[in-house]
Structures are given as structure tokens and as C-alpha cells.
Amino acid sequence: MRPDDGVIRLTGPDDRLRDYTDLTDVALRRVREPEQGLFMAESLPVIDRALAAGYRPRSVLTAERWLPDVVAVLADHGRAGTEVFVAPDDVIASTTGFRMHRGPMAAMARRPLPPVGPTVAGARLVLVLDGLVDHTNVGAAFRSAAALGVGAVLVTATCADPLYRRSVRVSMGTVFSVPWTRTDTWDTDLPGFRTVALTPAADATAIGAVPRDRPLALIVGTEGPGLPAEMQRRAEVRARIPMSGGVDSLNVAAAVAVAVYALASA
Numbered sequence: 001m002r003p004d005d006g007v008i009r010l011t012g013p014d015d016r017l018r019d020y021t022d023l024t025d026v027a028l029r030r031v032r033e034p035e036q037g038l039f040m041a042e043s044l045p046v047i048d049r050a051l052a053a054g055y056r057p058r059s060v061l062t063a064e065r066w067l068p069d070v071v072a073v074l075a076d077h078g079r080a081g082t083e084v085f086v087a088p089d090d091v092i093a094s095t096t097g098f099r100m101h102r103g104p105m106a107a108m109a110r111r112p113l114p115p116v117g118p119t120v121a122g123a124r125l126v127l128v129l130d131g132l133v134d135h136t137n138v139g140a141a142f143r144s145a146a147a148l149g150v151g152a153v154l155v156t157a158t159c160a161d162p163l164y165r166r167s168v169r170v171s172m173g174t175v176f177s178v179p180w181t182r183t184d185t186w187d188t189d190l191p192g193f194r195t196v197a198l199t200p201a202a203d204a205t206a207i208g209a210v211p212r213d214r215p216l217a218l219i220v221g222t223e224g225p226g227l228p229a230e231m232q233r234r235a236e237v238r239a240r241i242p243m244s245g246g247v248d249s250l251n252v253a254a255a256v257a258v259a260v261y262a263l264a265s266a
Helices: 017-022 026-036 044-052 063-076 088-098 116-120 136-148 165-170 229-234 252-265
Strands: 007-009 040-044 056-062 084-086 106-109 123-127 150-155 180-182 192-197 218-221 237-240
Touching: 017 056, 017 088, 026 040, 040 044, 040 165, 044 063, 044 106, 044 165, 056 063, 056 088, 063 084, 063 106, 084 106, 106 150, 116 150, 116 180, 123 136, 123 252, 136 150, 136 165, 136 252, 192 229, 192 252, 218 252
Parallel strands: 007 084, 056 084, 123 150, 123 218, 150 180, 192 218, 192 237
Antiparallel strands: 040 106, 056 106
């Protein structure tokens, strides 16, 4: 089979592009993508990382200028023959809802999420994201987790989808390299871990003083309100990032980076 055997050139709207329709409709896509077992990988580096992590491409949508690189990346990962739709910019824009500037896009097949036990096995530091609703913050948290030595990430049912297009893009594809799964029972799913609730409360322990004699699980809450009091009570330790300059807290993505660095580097 030749590497470009799956190339299909389109000149107008086509039903075969249904995976790529209405990508700017967040409410629609966050329901539709999990239901249909797909997610979008945007740009060549992200597609490359998804393929390297073993995700299966359903198809790729690209402009002509990126086709040689798309064919090469698919061939490098043994995916030659994958359907690659090549379309003019206006067809891509009318299908997706935006101009494609960041490179090609691949519709990838999701995989079943693993149980918590195997996901956190061997980890010394786990990050738990509770109720984050901004996909950008979720992606940034994953990128920090990958860069700073977090062994696994757990997300609750109220947390935005780590595989949503914006999350994947902001994470630079690191969502594919950090083990993760969903749970709403982290307090009972993490035996042996010291659970640490991040809060700006003045009476909380300074993050640098948290004991490191056991594996740690850092729990962070939603943008604005932060981690609910009930969630804080479920944790073994409440910890804060010491602040100055009259600032009481950081954006949640920044707070994750600071707290993870403090816990991982000690």
C-alpha cells in the first residue's frame, strides 16, 4: 500500500466530513464527541503525539500545503492508508466553523478509561482536578503535570473533558502522555496517598511544609470558588501557596504549576 493511498481530494461540502462539523459549538461538541467515541487532534505535533501514544486515527482533514507532512507522520506511525481529506480553505472553514491556521486536524478514536488503581500505580504525586470548567485551564494543568513530574491525573465528573480540542491543544498533546482517568471518589480511591487540598485559606499549611513521607495527591478546585469546603474536609491536609503583594490567590492553572513544583521538587 502506498502511503498516500488514503488521500481524498474534495472540492465542496461532503458528508464524509461529519466528524469535523461545527467545531466551534462547544456545548454540542462536548456532548457529541464522547458519545461518538472521538476527539480532535489539532496541528501536526499534536497528531504526532496522539499517534505515538497509540490512539487510532479515524481520518485527517488538511489543506493541500500540509499534505506531505500528514502523509509522512501517518507512515511513521504505521497508519499509511488512513483517510486523509484534502480540501480548499473555504470548504474547511464552512465545515469546521473557522479558518485552519494551526495545521491539519485529525479525528481520533477514544479509548476506554482505565480504573484508578492501575492509573496511579507507582506514582509519587497525583493531581486531582475537581470541577474545572475551562478547557484551557485543564490543558494547562496537564502540561504542568507532564513537565513537573506528576505521575497521574484524576478528573471528576464535573471537570471539563481533557480530550476536548482546546484542552488537547493547550496541553501540547501531553494529555496523551500523562496517565489519567475519571473518579468522584478520590478520597477512597487513593489508599496510601496523603491527600492535599489546595486552598488560599490563611489557616492552611504552607505548601512547602506538607510532609513527603508518603505519596501525595494534590486536589485543586474550580475556577473562582475553588475547592468546596466539603471537598477540603475529605482531604488529609489543607495547603496554601504563600502570597504577598496583597494577592490572595492565583489563576488555577498557575496555582497547579506552583503547587506541583513545590511538592515534586522537595
